[in-house]
Amino acid sequence: MSPVLAGVLQLLALIAALALAYRPLGDYMARVYSSPRHLRVEKWIYKAIGAHPDTEMRWPAYLRGVLAFSAAGVLFLYLLQRLQGVLPGSLGFASIDPDQAFNTAASFVSNTNWQSYAGEQAMSHVVQTGGLAVQNFVSAAVGMAVAVALVRGFARSRTGELGNFWADLVRGTLRILLPISVIGALVLVACGAIQNFAGIHEVGQFLGGHQQWQGGAYASQEVIKELGTNGGGLANANSAHPFENPNGFTNLFEIFLILLIPFAITRTFGRLVGSLKQGYAILATMVTIWLGFTALMMWTEFHHGGPALELAGGAMEGKETRFGIGGSSIFAVATTLTSTGAVDAFHSSLTGFGGGLTLLGMQLGEIAPGGVGSGLYGMLIMAVIAVFLAGLMVGRTPEYLGKKIGTRQIKLAACYILITPALVLCFTAAAMALPTPPHSMTNTGAHGFSEILYAYTSGANNNGSAFAGLNADTPWFNTTIGLAMLLGRFLPMVFVLALAGSLAEQQPVPETAGTLRTEKPLFSGLLVGSIMIIAGLTYFPALALGPLAEGLAT
Numbered sequence: 001m002s003p004v005l006a007g008v009l010q011l012l013a014l015i016a017a018l019a020l021a022y023r024p025l026g027d028y029m030a031r032v033y034s035s036p037r038h039l040r041v042e043k044w045i046y047k048a049i050g051a052h053p054d055t056e057m058r059w060p061a062y063l064r065g066v067l068a069f070s071a072a073g074v075l076f077l078y079l080l081q082r083l084q085g086v087l088p089g090s091l092g093f094a095s096i097d098p099d100q101a102f103n104t105a106a107s108f109v110s111n112t113n114w115q116s117y118a119g120e121q122a123m124s125h126v127v128q129t130g131g132l133a134v135q136n137f138v139s140a141a142v143g144m145a146v147a148v149a150l151v152r153g154f155a156r157s158r159t160g161e162l163g164n165f166w167a168d169l170v171r172g173t174l175r176i177l178l179p180i181s182v183i184g185a186l187v188l189v190a191c192g193a194i195q196n197f198a199g200i201h202e203v204g205q206f207l208g209g210h211q212q213w214q215g216g217a218y219a220s221q222e223v224i225k226e227l228g229t230n231g232g233g234l235a236n237a238n239s240a241h242p243f244e245n246p247n248g249f250t251n252l253f254e255i256f257l258i259l260l261i262p263f264a265i266t267r268t269f270g271r272l273v274g275s276l277k278q279g280y281a282i283l284a285t286m287v288t289i290w291l292g293f294t295a296l297m298m299w300t301e302f303h304h305g306g307p308a309l310e311l312a313g314g315a316m317e318g319k320e321t322r323f324g325i326g327g328s329s330i331f332a333v334a335t336t337l338t339s340t341g342a343v344d345a346f347h348s349s350l351t352g353f354g355g356g357l358t359l360l361g362m363q364l365g366e367i368a369p370g371g372v373g374s375g376l377y378g379m380l381i382m383a384v385i386a387v388f389l390a391g392l393m394v395g396r397t398p399e400y401l402g403k404k405i406g407t408r409q410i411k412l413a414a415c416y417i418l419i420t421p422a423l424v425l426c427f428t429a430a431a432m433a434l435p436t437p438p439h440s441m442t443n444t445g446a447h448g449f450s451e452i453l454y455a456y457t458s459g460a461n462n463n464g465s466a467f468a469g470l471n472a473d474t475p476w477f478n479t480t481i482g483l484a485m486l487l488g489r490f491l492p493m494v495f496v497l498a499l500a501g502s503l504a505e506q507q508p509v510p511e512t513a514g515t516l517r518t519e520k521p522l523f524s525g526l527l528v529g530s531i532m533i534i535a536g537l538t539y540f541p542a543l544a545l546g547p548l549a550e551g552l553a554t
Helices: 003-034 040-049 059-082 098-109 125-155 165-190 218-227 248-273 276-302 307-312 324-337 352-363 374-394 407-433 445-460 475-504 521-545 547-553
Strands: 200-206 209-214
Touching: 003 165, 003 248, 003 276, 003 324, 040 165, 059 098, 059 125, 059 165, 059 475, 098 125, 098 475, 125 165, 125 218, 125 248, 125 374, 125 475, 165 218, 165 248, 218 248, 248 276, 248 324, 248 374, 276 324, 276 352, 276 374, 276 521, 324 352, 352 445, 352 521, 352 547, 374 407, 374 475, 374 521, 407 445, 407 475, 407 521, 445 475, 445 521, 445 547, 521 547
Parallel strands: none
Antiparallel strands: 200 209
């Protein structure tokens, strides 16, 4: 079987699996977030934290819950790392330095999971399981809660109430993420992934010295890092490590986990707003962009640019032979069009245009299908922008799902789409202008610039993947990328929840002959065009200096 055919068959199998899971999971999540019942274990949690799950919250109270919970998570995870050296089960690892502890705490709480350290050489089992793995669950649940709050803003009328953050957080964790993770971990263990708490042991000679291997709860953390679109990993090689991702089947299964909830939540959206067709329109937009990026990535990586590539069957540098070009290309697109950040190949070794696609995927805002929760609310913000543009073209007040998009709504949407590019471009410019940060670049020229642009794009968009080649474990990068991750995560949530509150207060307007039908293919096409134009105008100069210049030169 040719490598190209193998890649296409993997893609078709992935699409079939996602299609089978779409309806039952989407409907189940809609029931979870609309159910009036509380499980017994949930009642215990509410009592322990002093929450009143049936009390509705307006958007400022909902936001305070998000920020307070996340701030407590940052503080706890920071202290856990600083105290690692004196905690039991430290495996002999020292406590983490302050700048790296801040970076890691910000990373995992913001659902970014950027790592400026090698997991198997720095973090103990206590920090990995008691700190990082916990945040893999709850940071994903926070994103889902904010997305559901925005959906309620569209679905409700003449009220500013968006639900209860604590109930949404607990339900998302216990009823959705935890059950799927248990099943997924069993699948990974059955297919060869490691699951233990073994210490460090030597396994023999390696290049003249002893090689050390560390055990760990690889399978259980691997499944939630993909399912929750977290990224990161116990091993520095990430999802290319055989302990985390043993073979081609597990590779495809992990891609399935990455895309599962972000695609299925569009049906949840349709259920909650009372129109499945609206959910299908958002799904069609996401699928169009995802398939387009996947096809382009596979083409550029299979493209034979010389005798060496022809003999290898494509650009095999930096890729695992057990996954091949097809599996690595699908994984690279899935992880950068979502906020996952896991990698099964070095993105720095992708072709010039391939590296550019991973950058552009993040710069779109990671909305096709995007992160768990964040992909849906990001796409809905772009839908608001699209109906506004359509209204300008026909001279009508724009409406979406029966809600008028007025001055307040469009200002909030504009702030949302501007904050992340501002963080990426300002931090990148500062890093290139100052004398010290460029010393961390392994490469010079366009590829070196791409390393720094990728780092801040990954951080501010809460992706977490790395281009490789950049030494990010410095006080400058640990601090600035940490700030980019926190600001890139929580400032957009402020605008999302404020928009949700303003929409919930409105009285729905009836459809007329002039109302834009947002469930039709025409609107999906308009939405795709708006996304690509906005991202292109924002990032094209930076992309031209990095991956485009590199791609045209090779």
